[in-house]
Amino acid sequence: MDQAELDVEACVARVRGGDEDAARCLMEHLYPLVVKIVRAHLPRRTAEEDLVQAVFAKVFTRLDQFRGEVPLAHWVSRVAVNTCFNELNRERVRPELRHADLSEAESEIIQNMAADTGEVSADQALEAREIVEKLLADLSPADRLVITLLHLEGRSVEEIRQLTGWSGPLVKVRAFRARQKMKQRLKGLLRENHP
């Protein structure tokens, strides 16, 4: 079946009836969306494919709860974000990040920031992402989730509210506290570099 022409409503109805071909089509249709969310929130010690499988297992077993009030993609996004959040909760919080934990390229970015030599260049984006990932690893799963959604995926507070089920003020408070913690850790890294 052509994915572009997939009749989602009919496909969902067939999956509810236990049709495995329809389930396969639905998985192929939703896979890019699910894998994007999983990659953005993947805990360091979890395999991407395992988490994707866990998301789809939840989607299929809870498909009867999907009422069609929102598009299927929104509902699946919410299931995926919550599955990732639960997985992050299982992962033990890592010890505080030290300068010695950074690679040479990451260390260079911190040195430039400490020396205040302007923006991080575009070709250093991957290293910047790695530093942010390491800073996020120190945070609680909720803090980590809110920073990833707000700053790395560029989602609005309203979108985060819909995805997580948290209230708007709670999203803002969590984002503020998470930023405070990240600032403390970044300050520590910069101080280590320029005592």
Place this chain on the structure above:
Amino acid sequence: MSHIDRQLDQLLRAAARAPRSEVGPMSYATQTRTLAAWRAARNPLPEFGSLLAWRTGLATAFGTALIAVGVSFAASRDIDAEVNDPYVFSDPGVSVAMSTGWIQ
């Protein structure tokens, strides 16, 4: 906005610009594993039925053991009666040998 706020924003903006790896098609193995898990969730083992079968089996085994004990007890009483008879040989081999004339 403080200096550290600006530095953190700078880092987050750069991280958000990091290119993401391409999303390929879903692997056949993951699809198959997911479908197998879904199939298993749809058709769970009849828990009540299996428990009932287990209990029936246990009761049958207990009943069989009781019958076996009863039968062996009854048989032992018959043997005791035979042993009390002085003209009965306890060893069937000896009685066969005597009947065939090997032992006088």
